[in-house]
Amino acid sequence: MKPFAYSRETGLDHALARGKEDGVRYLAGGTTLIDLMRLGVEEPSTVVDLRALPLRDIKADGDGVQIGALATNTEVAYHPLIAKAYPVLSEALLSGASPQLRNMASVGGNLLQRTRCSYFRDPSSPCNKRMAGSGCPALDGYNRSNAILGVSSSCIATHPSDMAVALLALDAVVHVRGGGGERAVPMGDFHVAPGSTPAVETALQKGEIITHVTVPASPFAQRSHYVKVRDRASYAFALSSAAVALDVSGGVVKSARVVLGGVATKPWRATEAEAELVGKPPTSMSFDAAGAAAVRGAVPRTHNAFKVELAKRTVARALRDLVGKA
Amino acid sequence: MTASSVGKPLDRVDGRLKVTGTATFSAEVAVANVAHAVIVGATISKGKITALDVGEAQRVPGVVAVLTHLNAAKVPGADKPTEMTDKVVQVLQNDAVLYDGQPIALVVADTLEHASHAASLVKATYAAEAAICEMDKEIGAGFAPKAAPGRPPPDSNRGDIDAALATAFARVDATYTTPCENHNPLEMHATIAVFQGEDHLTLYDATQGIFGLRKRISKAFDLKPENVRVISHFVGGGFGSKGSAWSHVFLAAMASRATGRAVKLSITRQQMFAFVGYRPQTIQQVTAAASKDGTLVALRHEVTSATSRFDTFAEPSANVTRMLYACPNVKTSHRLVRLDVATPTFTRAPGEASGSFALESALDELSYSLKMDPLALRLKNYAETDPDEKKPFSSKTLRDCYTQGAAKFGWSKRKPEPRSMRDGNWLVGFGMATATYPSRQSAASALARVKKDGSAQVLAGSQDIGTGTYTIMTQIAADALGMSVERVHFDLGDTTFPETPVSGGSQTASSVGSAVKRAGMAVRTKLIDLAVKGKGGPLNGMSAEQVDAEAGVLVSKQDRTKSDSYEAVLARNGLDQIEEKIDEKEKAERKDHSTHAFGAHFIEVKVDPDFGEVRVSRVVSAFAAGKILNRKTARSQFIGGIVWGLGLALHEHTERDPRTSRVVTKDLADYHVPVHADVPDMDIVMVDEVDPYVNEIGAKGVGEIGIVGVGAAIANAVYHATGKRVRSLPITLDKLL
Known part of the structure; x- marks a missing residue:
């Protein structure tokens, strides 16, 4: 690990000022950053610890909820406002990592967590995300865990978050502060596909800090569900996951959310799948159709081709379980 | 007879040390003036190193030395394995790269942080060649291995398989494959090497075989075996990967010799996938x-x-x-x-x-x-x-x-x-x-000793790789000595103790246990002899067969009121202790x-x-x-x-x-x-x-x-x-x- 300076800030304005310096990285839970520093992937000259900032509250926000960026995954998952009204978020959080990691990991950090692509995490290997123009060995190398959706010829790194998949399904909004003041970024715009610039992963600008996330009330939030498929029973990243939410009335789906995880370069909203559901009764047939629509345009590779079928089934199953549960 | 301890679900005698974090594993041994070493691994799988820039690494504060093939001392034995567990190791002897992660440099510094940072700054340039890792590409070049001494031959044939297949009612022909798997014990491989002068070396090593390690290292470095001491009191899992002396042990010793300091080398989790099998x-x-x-x-x-x-x-x-x-x-x-x-x-x-x-x-x-x-x-x-x-x-x-x-x-x-x-x-x-x-079962030795305070000490080189060796040997020794387990102290993990085999092939209980049992029984026999034939005492004059041992006390089988404690026997005969060392061979009936x-x-x-x-x-x-x-x-x-x-x-x-x-x-x-x-x-x-x-x-x-x-x-x-x-x-x- 490269030697670095460490400091702790207690006020947001001071923390933001520090962000203008070169080589600064903000530290929240540390579950991504410290790992990557140990691997030599991240080499900040200064680490500014944000954990003392007053950004940890979880509270009602009108009909919705506001979640501080420093609230831990555990706090969010078990908070009564979340567990009852937004089951998909609670389920997604609890399907991730381990209790120890969830006790450290923050909401803001989770939104910014970086890919688990093995080539990205090995500084001795080329990687366009780490070193622009160096190439992407995952394209034709070992790519079992890589993405099939939102990919480019520069990068097929999977976005690893469970939480972000649920937040996107819930139409959450990310609130950030920077030199230019506050702005609100809808989840759908927060993460960006790699295109030709895979180093750019989010809409967050240099020096900005995520302060909180708001999750609105919605007709489908309460009827929501997260299904995660992985290589072992716990403590593994998703091979495929789905956050689904349905507003059903009069036996017909009024609105739907279908978001895929583990198969795309960012939390992947499958609007075509949602379109298959809306206006129809919630039946197995429409769930299967939604699954098929969700992976339309997928680009499979040597070792991850199975994800096309798996993602299809994950969506259908999540919807079936959701309707069965209700 | 003493109530038998063998067979009972005795708690691990080292359990408290383990759960309180006070068991000292190899990398935790406190050694004065220790320097920390970090291995730089190759980033190609085949080829030659054409340039190795260590300038930036050497400028990191605290760096003591950077060893590469250009300055490392020759270790003539590195590529000359002699025993079944010996491996050909890559210890900076030339510019060849034979596999991914092969050691190509070793950075030694005052702290682990300095050493690992400096290691990340070593820049290698290679002439890479095409490397093959897919078996099907080389299957045509398959060859029969030579039979290892004492091991089954590579091929076997009994009966007439073709004739039998011609008449079989049901038949399955199938190809099964298993992948490469890495051991990954919780404790990464670790060594602290301490050269004292040019010809004495102590190694604190996470190993399954202290004596095999001593043999391999003493030969490779041309040292007298008795001048190399290997200590390994606790091992956090081995599963076979710690049965051999891999490159890092050699490198730690080389670095200690080169720098004149004790050198600690604990490999990283990533390196567990590189050069330890x-x-x-x-x-x-x-x-x-x-x-x-x-x-x-x-x-x-x-x-x-x-x-x-x-x-x-x-x-x-x-x-x-x-x-x-x-x-x-x-x-x-x-x-x-x-x-x-x-x-x-x-x-x-x-x-x-x-x-x-x-x-x-x-x-x-x-x-x-x-x-x-x-x-x-x-x-x-x-x-x-x-x-x-x-x-x-x-x-x-x-x-x-x-x-x-x-x-x-x-x-x-x-x-x-x-x-x-x-x-x-x-x-x-x-x-x-x-x-x-x-x-x-392999040949193994053990020493048992009853001291004048009535306690016993039992020693055998051996290793406890997390399996419970300390505990079962204590139980075996206690029964053989006719004592309670509380009064028996069993120690292992030091080449100054009696010689034992590698803890591999599920043979430690069998081999070391047999030696410990016989050593304990030999001491008990001596104690009984002293009680019946030595100076005075309540059992004097009886035949040895008439005496039982029970929780450290000798008792007459006929009259259980007549007894003589081990302490009393030793004191009466003016002895500080009685000990026996046993060299146990394979049981003949095997x-x-x-x-x-x-x-x-x-x-x-x-x-x-x-x-x-x-x-x-x-x-x-x-x-x-x-x-x-x-x-x-x-x-x-x-x-x-x-x-x-x-x-x-x-x-x-x-x-x-x-x-x-x-x-x-x-x-x-x-x-x-x-x-x-x-x-x-x-x-x-x-x-x-x-x-x-x-x-x-x-x-x-x-x-x-x-x-x-x-x-x-x-x-x-x-x-x-x-x-x-x-x-x-x-x-x-x-x-x-």
Whole structure:
């Protein structure tokens, strides 16, 4: 690990000022950053610890909820406002990592967590995300865990978050502060596909800090569900996951959310799948159709081709379980 | 007689040290003025180093030295292995790169942080060559390994397999594959090397074999063996990877000699995938054939495993096929292919773990062809004597393992048709397989000593790699000495103690235990002799046969009011202590017997029909392994083996990039092992077995048998659940979609 300076800030304005310096990285839970520093992937000259900032509250926000960026995954998952009204978020959080990691990991950090692509995490290997123009060995190398959706010829790194998949399904909004003041970024715009610039992963600008996330009330939030498929029973990243939410009335789906995880370069909203559901009764047939629509345009590779079928089934199953549960 | 301690589920005598974090592992030994070393690994898999820029690394504050092939001292013995566990090591002797992660430089600094930062700044330039890591590309160049001394030959042939196959009623021909797997003990390999002057070296090393290490290092560095001391009091798991002296041990010693300081070298988790061995991938072709009533008429098992370009390790997967069933016509072979990879090594149940997957899967397939219960097929072909060695077994209680295991599991509830059992949405499958592992014994020595305070000290070199050696040796010694375990202190892990073999091949209990028992008994005999023949005392004049030892007190068998404590005997005779050292050889009766432990696994899996996720929901495993020395530590060995078998079946695979031969999955996030949620409660049946021939203590060794057969039992259960036969481990969900 490269030697670095460490400091702790207690006020947001001071923390933001520090962000203008070169080589600064903000530290929240540390579950991504410290790992990557140990691997030599991240080499900040200064680490500014944000954990003392007053950004940890979880509270009602009108009909919705506001979640501080420093609230831990555990706090969010078990908070009564979340567990009852937004089951998909609670389920997604609890399907991730381990209790120890969830006790450290923050909401803001989770939104910014970086890919688990093995080539990205090995500084001795080329990687366009780490070193622009160096190439992407995952394209034709070992790519079992890589993405099939939102990919480019520069990068097929999977976005690893469970939480972000649920937040996107819930139409959450990310609130950030920077030199230019506050702005609100809808989840759908927060993460960006790699295109030709895979180093750019989010809409967050240099020096900005995520302060909180708001999750609105919605007709489908309460009827929501997260299904995660992985290589072992716990403590593994998703091979495929789905956050689904349905507003059903009069036996017909009024609105739907279908978001895929583990198969795309960012939390992947499958609007075509949602379109298959809306206006129809919630039946197995429409769930299967939604699954098929969700992976339309997928680009499979040597070792991850199975994800096309798996993602299809994950969506259908999540919807079936959701309707069965209700 | 003293109430026997052997067999009781005694808590680990080192348990408190372990759970309070006060057991001192090799990297934790406090050594004065220690410098920290970090290995720089190659980032190509084949070629030459054309330039090595260490300037920036050397400028890091605190850096003491940067060793490379350009300045490192020659170690002539590095590429000259002499013993079975010796490896050809790469210790900065030339510019050649033979595999990904090979050590190409060693940075030594005052702190670990400085050393690891400086190591990241060493810049190598290579002339890379095309590297091959795919077995099928080299399979045409397969060759037969040379037989290791004292080990079974690579090929075997009994009966006439072709004639038998021509008349068989049912037959299975299938190819099974197992991947490369890395051991990954919790404790990474670590060494502290301390050269005192030019000719004395002390190594604190995480090793399974202190004496093998001493031999290898003293030869390679041209030191007198008695001038090399290896200390290893606690080892955080080995599983075979710590059975050899790998490059890092040499490098630590080289660095200590070069810098004149003690040097600590603890490798990283990523480096655990680079140069400390692994279970090699195998391709196994099996033919199994039977007559209509299920009598096996032919077994053929052809194994190809991978090794490095520069050293040879063959995974002996077919050996199990030679002896497990009564089959008159059996042909087996082992071949090797060379790849541009590091050298593989012994991995918990080397051969048996991978080979039983193929054999026991093939028998399961055969059972469906025969429409016969898989357990009935095994019973039908039960080998009453060893068909390979043509000798009686020293003991074999496998039939009881089958029947007791099956009864506890409820095997009779199995519906024969695949995909016929369900639990809600889950598909349910039952699978079983046989387990076996050879019961070895090697020469070992031990010393027992009773001191004038009435306590005992017992010493044997040996190692405790987490298996409970401290505990069972304390129990064996206490019984042999006629003392309570509280008064016996057993110590190990130091080459100044009596010589013992490597803790590998499940032989420590057998080998060291026999020596400890005989040493303890010898001391007890001396004490009795002194009591009956020495100065005065209440037992004086009796014959030795009339005296019992009980919790450190000698008692007359006729009149139990007459007794004489060990303290009193020593004091009266003016002795500070009595000690005996025993050099125990292999028990003579072994040569007329085949010695194996046996077992049977019965496993239930649940498979998600949509996703192909496999969950092991129940395990009942029965073992007959001779005398069980401690029911608690033995159970831990059995369940530890089974958990690893679960990983072998479902999770573990080391992947290389086929274009570069570089390891891609080199941490525990990418390389999956089972987590708690994957492991159900396991019901372990220990079948009583008395074995008078296997060794002095009648124990067969339980370190490895637990894993054997688990891969097949799970694969067989998955087939029963889904109707899909997976012949390529691990059974990841993509293979079941």
